[in-house]
Amino acid sequence: MALGALTAPASKTEALARAQQRAALVPDLLVDAKRLAATTINGWHGRRRKGIGENFWQFRPYVEGEAVNRIDWRRSARDDNTYIRDREWEAAHTIWLWADPSPSMLFKSKGAQVSKESRALVLMLAMAELLSRSGERIAWPGVAAPFSSRNGAEKLSLRLVDSPAVSGPDLSMVKRFSEIIYASDFLDAPEDIIQHLQPVAERGARGHLVEICDPLEEIFPYSGRQEFLDPETGERLKVGRAETFGEDYRALFIARREELRAWASRFGWSYTLNRTDRQASECLAKLQLFLSEDRGLAA
């Protein structure tokens, strides 16, 4: 009586069958994504407003509590007030989306609503929907070059069906001033993940890491004699008394997350956690916040 299972065949050899299955999955997801996007649509209309960009938008008085380094000293020197220079939201923003298609993402436990892969896809397509609606350019490494379209999500999903699943995407296209939303379960060694993302961060792109996590992975409720199976490598591991490892495991699991989070915050990247037993919209709302947030480095 297993607590968790893989929602799709994990064999890599059946790529075609995988693609067909995904094709069947995506329209559903799209509808789902549209529903989600409708809930967060407010505040995305009208790009003629302050935001991250390069052009001057307005001077406004400094309000106590704001970062001091944002003060425009030249303007402030002219009179007794202190001013902050706001910039206009740059329209020419490219946002890269990526959802981890690796077999480990196919896992869904009893307590979860959907599999991790499904949740990641839903989130990414929802973001695609939201971004294309506001005219942003979206892209998917290895699948779609940056493009702008009213129906960006549909187009992206079509392209996803055609393309093979790549677990380590080529991120060399992600340039400065663009953003990347990277959804994965981050179960690989943190060093590998960091090594993969470090060049992007060093180029000056901003990233938003979204960890999709199954509740089972976090809680580790197993006890007694267990045989664990790795969906990626097929490795098996027998454990005598699983409950004795719970504590150590949870500590390691959290440590991994914290390491990534620390790394992300060092570059001003955001790190969002979404458990598959929670609503996807929670995560969506957070992402929206992070995206609209001025990271304060613009000056």
Added chain:
Amino acid sequence: MIGLPLAFGAPLVLAGLIALPIIWWLLRLTPPKPNQEVFPPLKILARILKKDETPHKSPWWLTLLRLALSALVILALAEPVLNPQNTKLSGEGPLVLIIDNSWASAPIAENQKRTALNLINAAEASSRPVILAALASDGKVPLGPFDAAAARERLAAVKPEPVPGDALETATLAIELAGENKANEIIWLDSGLESKDKDEALESIGESGFKSLSWHGPDALPLSAVTAAENGAETLKITIQRASGAADTAPGQLLALDEKGRQLAETPFLFTGSETSLEAELKLPFELRNDIASVRISGERHAGAVRLLDDRMKRKRVALLSGAPTDAAQPLLSPLYYIERAIAPFADIVQPRSSEISGAVTEFLDAKPSVIIMADVGSIPAPAETALKDWINKGGMLVRFAGPRLAAASDDKLLPVALRRGERALDGTMSWTVPQSLLPFGETSPFAGIDIASDIAITRQVLALPEPSLSERSWADLADGTPLVTASEQGRGRIVLFHVTPNTSWSNLPLTGTFVEMLRRAINLAQAAGGGALLSGQTVLPPFRAVNAEGIITPPAPTAQPLALKAGAAPKVSFENPPGLYGNAEGAIALPLLGKDDRLVLSSAPKLPFPVTAQVYQSSAPQPLKGAMLLAALALLALDCIAVLWMTGAFRSWRLGAAAASLALVLLLPNADRAMAQQNAPAARTQAVDDATAIEAISQTRLAFVKTGDSQIDKTSHDGLFGLTVFLRDKTALEPGDPIGVDLETDELAFFPVIYWPVDAASPMPSANAIARADAYMRNGGTILFDTRDQDIAGFELSGGGSPANERLRAILDGMNVPPLEPVPSDHVLTKSFYLLSDFPGRYKGGDLWVEASANAETLTDRPVRTGDGVSPILITSNDFASAWAMEENGNFLFSTVPADALQREHAFRTGINIVMYMLTGNYKSDQVHIPALLERLGQ
């Protein structure tokens, strides 16, 4: 099995052990099946699991457990028996079984009996009758032949007896019986102790018509026995024997017990090498040695290990007789004075009522003394002499001292040596000789080892006629070789003669410790009063105490017969006369099991004309092990179940259980604490003052008042003391803290120098406990200022009626130790301790202030104050001080004085200040009168 006395009832089942390897193989093949789980973060988990190896097969210890379980079941089914016993008989006809149940058989009686039972069972199997004879018996029990059931019954009645077996007699009876019944097989179950009697019995068996003898005996004789006890002058000497052939060293413990079996002393002894006999010494004060009723070898359970000591070893009764007229006016000259003083600590003294010697001797002999001491008795009347001689022959001891009368007497029979007539003076004016000292005592003398005082000087003595045996009879010699003390044995008794007087007229010997010691040694040699039983000519003594086969002292068995004493022959232990005490509570003699000459020798199989098989008793009974093994297997099975359950994680809810248990414990513990607290409640009450309160209370001097329970009065008291405190701060160097109300029942009173107690008739009477606490406070140096506050109604009256408050005060004081009181005299310290005061008004005026009457105080004209120590523990007023002092925070007074007079209030405060100063400084003011003198001395 090899090396183990183990046999199997069904050895074929052991073939099942061959199956063990198969079981092992099967067990190793079937590990428990794990639960399968997909788990994506396996890499993370794997990092932890590196330290824990997951077995592919069931763990080795589980396999081992199960193998042991199977092996145990197979072994148990084979019906193993520990110490199996197979007894085979060879002969025909009745089986003759002779059991040596003499005293030495007690430690091995179990084995002996089991062997006998086996033999009877074997005889039953071949349906042979049994002739059963026990060596120690009264000879009246039928010997058989019995069938097996009767033989078993008879065997059950055979038990070790505390006597040497009467082997020859029993053997003769058995042989006769065997001859009648044509028995040709005889079995001898020996006790292991060799005796001449038994040898003879076996010899006579050899001469009769038996064809085989099966001889069973123990392989060793693990006995040690007490064979003699001798009361030496200093120690009780116990001879202990052990069996020959025991070559190793064996430490033991010898216990001395009193009549009730309480241990008085113990002494270790150690047999070394092949030693078989040793002497243990019990060194005890003589008085304590008297109480020893028996000695016992610790840890040995047989009659030989115990020896009863009779009255002959006890405190002696000594009769004193003097030839000189007693002169009460000059006791130091009395011949008996020094003897009496010397022997009183360790002997009972009998003095004659009759002044005539013959009558006195008769009196003495009735009192049955051990020793008669005669000081300077010259001639003994013939009837008395005969009686005395008779008494000595039976064991009495006569100690005589010389003197002018003895020296002048002629032809005295009751002397150890023949004497020259007259005495020899060593320092007379006409003599060349000088006073003599003593030679060191000879080795054989009973006095050996006594320290001789260096200043002993013998100035006169009676001289013995020289004869060959004189030196043997001499116990002590003078420096010139003439005997000072001689002794000779007469019959079983003894006569001792000191050749000097027992007073200081002939020597200073009686003044020395040597004299005391010599007398003590001499008297110790005498037989005790119990000898009295013998001495009085009694020849048949009833049994009084017996030692049973286990060495326990018991009342005599019904089979025990009176002991007949025959002259010249020591009484012998027999079945009728078991070892023990004979006589009565007045006096008894001990009949020991073993004599001085007895030796413990391990017996061996005899050599007879027909074949003799010798066997050793088996030391333990056969024990079937099937049940125990099956139980063990069951336990292993339970263990296995637990192990399997544990491995499959069935106990994971145990954490919950453990948590619940600890929770229960946590819930219980405070209760336990509370229970403890309840137990310690009285103790806790005294420690109710926690440190913080105590420190706060003593870090500042405070005035205190007793809370009456009436809030109005309590507030007035508080405000009054507050007002006084303010005044004290203003006017004096004392800066008291805020006043405090105390509850007499619970609060610690010791912190306050003075407690103001407004007496209120309306509030409840303080409890006895509160009054007791207040009393204790006063006794420990505190002062209570009682205020009846009713001067407007009536002043305080010590006697007769009065106001209700007065009555109440009287009721309170009833429970206290109140000293005599007096109104403050005009020269009392209170009138001068800070202000000069002539009266002590409060809110009211005119009431006296009462203090402890200073009884010893003297009023000196040159002093302004009466002297006297201490501070009155009690002050009583009726002037309502507190109301006069009562002050609000802002300095307004609460009550007007009666009559309204500012000066009266001022005086009321001065009174308060004087009282507080008096409390704190005591009679310091009365000592101030010395100041001028002190200043003068300091040179001012």
